[in-house]
Amino acid sequence: MVSKIITAGADNLSRCNIIIVHIWYYTLHRREGDCYYKRMYFESRAQAGRLLAAQVVDKYRYENCAVVALTEGGVLVGEQIAAQLHCVLMMLVTESIDVPGENLSFGAVSQRGNFTYNSEFSTGEIQEYTSEFHGYLDDQKREAYSRINRLIGDGGTIDDRMLKDRVVFLVSDALADGAALSVAFDFLKPIRIERLVVATPIATVSVVDQLHVTADELHVLxxxxNYLGVNHYYSDNTVPTRKEAIQKISQIILNWR
Structure with a gap:
């Protein structure tokens, strides 16, 4: 794959000094405000979060923001962004449901109990899987919602009121497919927000394609x-338990910088 280095313009230097792009892709799809910084591996999720925070702090430091982590690993990334922006940090609790016998997410259940299909499936594929695995999928949805209800009792999850009229950052430690994002977008539909920003250290080409349509702004390192799994890209793969992640969320104000 042929790549070239493009030096960012003066207005973008504070956020992203070097943008490395695949010519065939980014010359067609990169939008003003989107930032891509090529870095193959990271020491930790916290380090990757600090790099993302540096991209957004000048623009959003004095805006009314909220950071929503999509996973426990995303809490480590989002913690760094929330600390720099002096804003709340929350976590969207979801349970993924996989296609039987395949390492493929069919969709996920959110803490509202809604099931959202993976947006990367076509209508025909959804109908085929639903017909073939109807009973299994229904059972998995019920079990997933039950697990979510038990987890929500620990606190630290999303409060709709804290998202209204804010710039919302959706943050993950990696976005391999559109499953988690589809659930997040569905969850945010009834909430009036100011702007939707997606920030992640790592994303696949297909996810970035989707985000150019659904997000107002992207920050992808x-x-x-060829995605090899989230842990492949971090030297330190220490990820908090659910309890530890919630503790970090509750203490975010103490870490404001």
Whole structure:
């Protein structure tokens, strides 16, 4: 794959000094305000979060923001962004449901109990899987919602009132497919927000394609054509338990910088 280095313009230097792009992709799709910084591996999720925070702090430091982590690993990334922006940090609790016998997410259940299909499936594929695995999928949805209800009792999850009229950052430690994002977008539909920003250290090409349509702004440190699993890209793969993640969320104000 041929790549070239493009030096960012003066207005973008504070957020992203070097943008490395695949010519065939980014010359067609990159929008003003989107930022891609090529970095193959990271020491930790916290380090990746600090790099993302540096991209957004000048623009959003004095805006009314909220950071929503999509996973426990995303809490470590989002913690750094929330600390710099002096804003709330929350976590969207979801339970993914996989296609039987395949390492593929069919969709996920959110803490409202809604099931959202993986947006990367076509209508025909959804109908085929639903017909073939109807009973299994219904059972998995019920079990997933039950697990979510038990987890929500620990606190630290999303409060709709804290998102209204804010710039909302959706943050993950990696976005391999559109499943988690589809649930997040569905969850945010009834909430009036000011702007939707997606920030992640790592995303696949297909996810970035989707986000150019659904998000107002993207901050991606490394776009992958061949994704090898989230842990491959971090030297330190210490990820908090659910309880530890919630503790970090509750203490975010103490870490404001």
């Amino acid at each position: 490394d776009v992958k054509e």
